[in-house]
Amino acid sequence: MADPNLYPACMIRIRGKPAAVDARRAHILQPGTEIPGAPILYWMSRDQRAPDNWALLYAQQTALRLNAPLVTAFCAADSFLGATRRHYGFMLRGLEETRSLLTGLQIPFLTLRGHPPEEIMKLADTIRAGMVVCDFDPLRIKRKWQTALCRQARFPVVEIDAHNIVPTRQVSRKREYGAYTLRPKLNRLLPEFLTEFPRLRPHPYTLRKCPHSLSPLQLLDSLPLDRSVDEVTSCTAGSKAAGRQLDAFLKSHIDQYAGENNNPNSGCRSNLSPYLHFGQISAQRVALEVNRLSGSGPDAGAFLEQLITRRELADNFCLWTDNYDSFDCAPAWARQTLLQHARDSRPYLYSTDEFEHARTHDPLWNAAQKEMVLSGRMHGYLRMYWAKKILEWSPDPATAFQTALFLNDRYELDGRDPNGYTGVAWSICGVHDRPWTERPVFGQVRYMNDAGCRRKFDTAAYIRRWSAGPESLD
Ligand code: FO1
Numbered sequence: 229m230a231d232p233n234l235y236p237a238c239m240i241r242i243r244g245k246p247a248a249v250d251a252r253r254a255h256i257l258q259p260g261t262e263i264p265g266a267p268i269l270y271w272m273s274r275d276q277r278a279p280d281n282w283a284l285l286y287a288q289q290t291a292l293r294l295n296a297p298l299v300t301a302f303c304a305a306d307s308f309l310g311a312t313r314r315h316y317g318f319m320l321r322g323l324e325e326t327r328s329l330l331t332g333l334q335i336p337f338l339t340l341r342g343h344p345p346e347e348i349m350k351l352a353d354t355i356r357a358g359m360v361v362c363d364f365d366p367l368r369i370k371r372k373w374q375t376a377l378c379r380q381a382r383f384p385v386v387e388i389d390a391h392n393i394v395p396t397r398q399v400s401r402k403r404e405y406g407a408y409t410l411r412p413k414l415n416r417l418l419p420e421f422l423t424e425f426p427r428l429r430p431h432p433y434t435l436r437k438c439p440h441s442l443s444p445l446q447l448l449d450s451l452p453l454d455r456s457v458d459e460v461t462s463c464t465a466g467s468k469a470a471g472r473q474l475d476a477f478l479k480s481h482i483d484q485y486a487g488e489n490n491n492p493n494s495g496c497r498s499n500l501s502p503y504l505h506f507g508q509i510s511a512q513r514v515a516l517e518v519n520r521l522s523g524s525g526p527d528a529g530a531f532l533e534q535l536i537t538r539r540e541l542a543d544n545f546c547l548w549t550d551n552y553d554s555f556d557c558a559p560a561w562a563r564q565t566l567l568q569h570a571r572d573s574r575p576y577l578y579s580t581d582e583f584e585h586a587r588t589h590d591p592l593w594n595a596a597q598k599e600m601v602l603s604g605r606m607h608g609y610l611r612m613y614w615a616k617k618i619l620e621w622s623p624d625p626a627t628a629f630q631t632a633l634f635l636n637d638r639y640e641l642d643g644r645d646p647n648g649y650t651g652v653a654w655s656i657c658g659v660h661d662r663p664w665t666e667r668p669v670f671g672q673v674r675y676m677n678d679a680g681c682r683r684k685f686d687t688a689a690y691i692r693r694w695s696a697g698p699e700s701l702d
Contacts, residue, residue, distance in 0.1 A: 249286040252398050253389045254540045255364070260384030266358025267297040267435060271348050271377075274365040275323055275390040276302065276506035277467045278329040280425045283363040283369075283388035288335075288428060300330055300337045301351055303344035304447055310370065310637055312457035314604060318641055321465035322508045323444035326413055329467075333430045338441040341451070354439055357383060363507070365645055366396065366547035375458050393512045393536060394421045396543040398466045403548035404537035406660040407537050422515060447499060457638060460604040462581035463502055470509035473499055477520045486530040490597060491685040492599075493606035493693070498531065499605070502645035504539070505642035511535055532653045534608075535681060543659060552649045553633060555626035557656030565671030566625045566657065572668040576621045580631050583618060584638075592678045593617050595694035597635075603692075604641035609684065611636075615655035616676045620669050629656050 278284065291298040308586035316376045327337040340347040352360055362374055364387050375638070378385050381639035389395035394417045404410040442450070461467075481496035488494035501540065503509040514535055522528040546552045558566070578588055586594035586601070600606040606614065615628055615632045622628035632652045637643035652660035656673075682688050 235527075239509065245426045247426075248289055249282050249388065250421065253282050253390070253395045253460065254286065254383070255387040255397055257387050258360070258378040258383075258385035260359070260382070262294055263358040264294045264416040265296050266294070266383075266634045267291070267299055267355045268294070268321060269348070269352055269355065269357040269360045270298070271344075271360055271362045272300050272302045272326075273344070273363055273370065273373075275363045275510070276319065276326055277508050277510065278326050278333075280513045281363075281428075281465060281507075282390040282425075283361055284390070284428060285359040285426055286386070286388045286432065287359075289430065290359065290361070293430075294358065295433060297355075297435045298335050298431045299351075299355055299357070299435065300335055300347060301340055301441075302337070303340040303347045304451060305342070307454060307582060310454075310634075311644065312454040312638065314457045314459050314641065315643065316451060316453055316638070318463070318502060319460040320444040322467070324503070325466040327444060327467060328575060330422060333428060334434055336435065336438045339444050339447050340441060341447060342521055343559045345373045345380070348377055349380045351439065352383065356524075358418065359384045359386065361386050361388060363387070363452060364391060364396065366543050367644075370552075391507065391511070392540050392543055393515060394418055394540060396540060396547055398442050399458055399540060400544055400548075400612050401533055404541060404544050404660075408532075408661075409479065410541050410544060411537050415630050418509055418536070420538075422512065424516065425510075425512070426454045456690035457601075461640060462603055463499065463508075463605070463641065467503075467508050470500065470503035472518055473503065474509065474514055478517060482518070482522050482531060483527050484527075485527040486525075487527075489530060489534075490609040493685055493689050497607060500602070501645075501647070502641035503649075505645045511539060527529050532555070539647060542646035544603065545650045545653070545659065546646040552646075552653065555629040557653050557659060558593070559659060560624075561663055562658035562671075562673055565663065565666070569671045570624055572652055574621065574669060575624070577623060578621050580634060583621075583631060584635060588617075588621065590617065590678065591695065592646075592681060595691045596696045600635070600639045605617060605637060606640065610681075612649055613676045613681055614657050614680075615652055616670075616674075619656045619673070629653075632656060 254349055267289045268291040270284055275281050275283055288298050330337040340351065353591060377560055388581040394414055398417060399413050430464045477498045484496045488496045500514060502508065504511055518528050518532060548556050551557045576589060588594055593614060596606055596610045618632045619625060619628040622631060631654060636648050636652065658673045661674055666672050678687060
C-alpha cells in the first residue's frame with residue numbers, strides 16, 4: 229500500500245485536451261466589456277514560456293473569438309527584489325527563446341523596461357488593447373503591480389493561474405495548516421485539472437503597426453545590474469533545456485528518488501526548480517511526463533508530492549499570509565516558544581557577512597553555503613539544515629529569518645519564489661510543521677544537526693566536494 233503521505237500518482241487519470249481553458253483558472257481583476265477586433269495583450273511575468281501556458285492559451289482563445297490580434301509583453305523591472313545578474317541572465321536568456329517561438333507563430337513579443345504597470349499601460353494604450361491577461365503570482369509585489377494597472381485601465385484585466393495544476397484560488401480560501409490539510413483538497417480537484425494542453429496556434433490576426441522593442445538579450449546588456457554574483461554555467465536557461473533536463477531526470481534518476489532524495493551526494497534530484505521558478509517549464513507538463521514515463525511507484529509519488537503538494541502549499545501560504553517574508557508569519561505556538569528562548573545563550577553568533585562568506589565553525593554548513601554561491605542551487609535536505617543553523621547562530625529569530633531570505637534570494641537561482649519564502653518559514657518558525665521536543669534556542673521548533681545529516685548521507689564526501697577552492701568565499 230503506497231505511503232498515504234506520498235502523492236498517490238496512481239490516482240492521476242489524464243484527461244484529454246480541454247476545448248477551452250477552464251474558467252476556474254480565471255480571476256477577474258477588473259471587469260469590462262469585450263470589444264470585437266481590439267487586440268488582446270498578455271502581460272507575461274511569472275510563466276515565461278510559450279508552450280503549456282494557460283494564460284497565453286486563454287489570451288489566444290479570447291483573441292480568436294473576437295477576431296483580434298494577440299500581443300505578448302514582458303516588462304523587466306530594475307533590481308527586482310534584489311535580483312542580480314545571475315537571475316536576470318537566466319531569465320532573459322529564457323525569454324529570448326520564448327520570443328523566437330512566439331514570433332514564429334505571428335504573436336509579437338515585446339520586451340519592456342521600467343515600472344511594469346506603467347509600461348504595460350502605455351503599451352495597452354499604444355495598441356488600443358481591448359483586454360490585458362496576466363498570470364497568477366501570489367507575491368505582494370505582483371499583486372501591487374496588477375492593482376496599479378487596474379487603477380488606470382479602462383479595459384478588462386483577467387488573471388489566469390498558469391503556474392499551478394489546480395488553481396491556488398480554487399483549492400482553498402484560507403491559509404492551510406500544512407500539507408496534510410491541503411492534500412485532500414488537491415486530490416479532489418486534481419483529476420479535473422491535470423489534463424493535456426491544447427497547442428498554441430499560429431495567430432491569424434496581426435496588428436497594423438507593431439511597436440518596436442529591444443530583444444531580451446539586448447536588454448540584458450543595458451540593464452543596470454548587480455554584477456557581483458556571476459551567472460551559473462551548470463544550468464542552461466530556456467524551455468528547451470528544461471525539457472532536456474526533465475527527460476534526463478525521468479530516464480536516469482527518478483527511480484531512486486524516494487530512497488535518495490535526502491542525499492545531496494546522490495545527484496538524483498530533478499534540478500527543475502530554476503525552470504519552474506521562471507516558468508520556463510510547466511509543473512503540469514512535468515506531472516504529465518512523470519505519469520506517462522514513471523507510472524505510480526513510490527519514487528513517482530515522492531516526486532509528485534514535492535512537485536504538486538509542496539509547491540501548491542507554498543502558493544497558498546504566500547497568497548493568504550500578508551507577511552510571508554518576515555518572522556511575523558510564525559504560527560502562534562512557534563512565535564511563543566522561540567520568544568521564550570530568545571535569551572538562551574548562543575555559543576556561536578555570526579554576522580550576515582560571515583554567513584555569506586561561509587566563515588562559520590561548521591564545515592558542513594560552509595560547504596552548503598559554497599554550493600549555493602558557486603552553483604546557484606542547494607539540495608533540498610541541506611536547505612533545511614542550512615536555514616535552521618542560521619536560526620541557531622543568529623541573535624534572534626527575526627534576524628535569522630531576514631538573513632536566510634537575503635542569502636537565499638541573492639544566490640539561489642530559484643530565489644524570490646513562494647517555495648523559498650515557505651522553506652525559510654518552515655525551517656525557522658515552524659510554518660506547516662508541529663511542535664517537537666523543547667530545547668535551547670529552538671524551543672519546540674524542529675531541530676536538525678550534523679549528526680542527523682551524517683545518518684542520511686556521507687557528509688565528509690559532500691564537504692570535500694564543496695570545500696575545494698578558496699577557504700572562504702572572499
Ligand atoms: N518578473 C517580472 O515581471 N519582471 C521582472 O523584471 C522580473 C525580474 C525577476 C528577477 C529575478 C527573479 O527571481 C524573478 C523575477 N521576476 C520578474 C518574477 C518572476 O518571474 C516570478 O514571477 C516570481 O519571482 C515568482 O513568483
